[in-house]
Amino acid sequence: MKITDIQCIHVQIPKVSTNIIGGSVSYEGNPYRDEEPEHMNQFVGSVPHFGHSCSGIVKVYTDEGIVGIGEAATETTRCEIDRIRDNLIGCDVYDITYNSNYTMQGRGNTLRVFTKHIRLPRTKEQSAVEFALWDIIGKKAGLPVYKLLGGKVREKAPVTLFLGERPIDDCIADIDKAMKNGIMTVKLKVGCNDKRDVDLIREIRRQFGYDLAIRIDPNAAWTVPESIRILKRMEPFHLQYAEGFLKANEKYSFRKVREATGVPVCICEQFNGYNEMTSQEALTQVCDLIRMKAFDVLSVDPSRTGGLLGFQKLCAVCEGAGLQVVTHRALTSVSQATWLTGICISPASDLAQDIVPVGQPSGPLYDAANETLFMENGYMKPWDAPGWGLTLNEEVISKYTCAMK
Helix, strand or coil: CEEEEEEEEEEEEEEEHHHCCCCCCCCECCCCCCCCHHHHCCCCCCCCEEEEEEEEEEEEEECCCCEEEEECCCCCCHHHHHHHHHHHCCCECCCHHHHHHHHCCCECCCCCECCCCCCCCCCHHHHHHHHHHHHHHHHHHCCEHHHHCCCCCCCCEEECEEECCCCHHHHHHHHHHHHHCCCCEEEEECCCEHHHHHHHHHHHHHHHCCCCEEEEECCCCECHHHHHHHHHHHHHHCCCEEECCECCCCHHHHHHHHHHHCCCEEECHHHHCCCCCCHHHHHHHHHHHHHHCCCCEEECCHHHCCCHHHHHHHHHHHHHHCCEEECCCCCCHHHHHHHHHHHHCCCCCCCCECCCCCCCCCCCCCCCECCCCEEECCEEECCCCCECCCCECHHHHHHHECCCC
């Protein structure tokens, strides 16, 4: 089965208010880090969303009429899709490893540039093409993608509630709603105000006890001394982990904080910044971090690790080191299904995943697919139909379609 065409639909997804993040180096500073109050006041409390998340829905067409879908889960560029298309037209759908690691990027297995291909850096739309190829093969075989990759090690995965830096009472109300729906893990955006952050966690523990898992994400708000000081104040409340808290992208510093506080450390953007990696680059990076003893949990997703195959390899390395992997936040049902497949086949993904279902306070505002992914008592799982088991809701997608800027 040969690839005949590739298309990408660019969408802008409004962010819900719980996504607003902030921070300040002061103890009681502006609750929205690096923003002027006059600017923030235009948005906070006055509109249901702040900004947009950009994504790209990729369609891959074949000579047998089967169309596969994948999501880049980030802003994409049509020029890259055009070049990827030029490299892949005529290639065999089943050659996923070679297509993903070599042909798409315009190079051979000797790393020499093909004369008939354009040399490209690794991008998330390349990963989206790989996802679409798995969808095609699953549809052809009549099997869900997870069965093509060795099958599930867990039937379903617990998911997470996200909460931005908002008033404590508002956060408590959202946690109460989520827990009534079975969600038992909350990820708190912190870093704007030490007193507020500690008071919030204390109040959560007072009202909901210790069955609820609490993660914090200061979004690079703190220096090493600040991290140690603040995390020691939070240590009595038994955080599941603290994610990406350091301003400086220096991996040994995470080890220093990890050893000084006793709070488990999650490395997120510090793994690869905002760059996409090939599977080889991702494996090299995770091995370096393991040697440094820099983390307990790695937050990453298949878009950033060279596709679903690269994500599997990375999870296997973490599994061997006794470490956990959680996914970044998915943006639409397509990336939700992909992330859920990746973690349901990985023994290293026992923790709740940062996948938030539609209808939750911090969930996506719309469903990109006609089918609804399974959600029950705080758990989600991939669809059991062939491929991803999803068909795009073209009417909804068109509502959020945007032109490349």
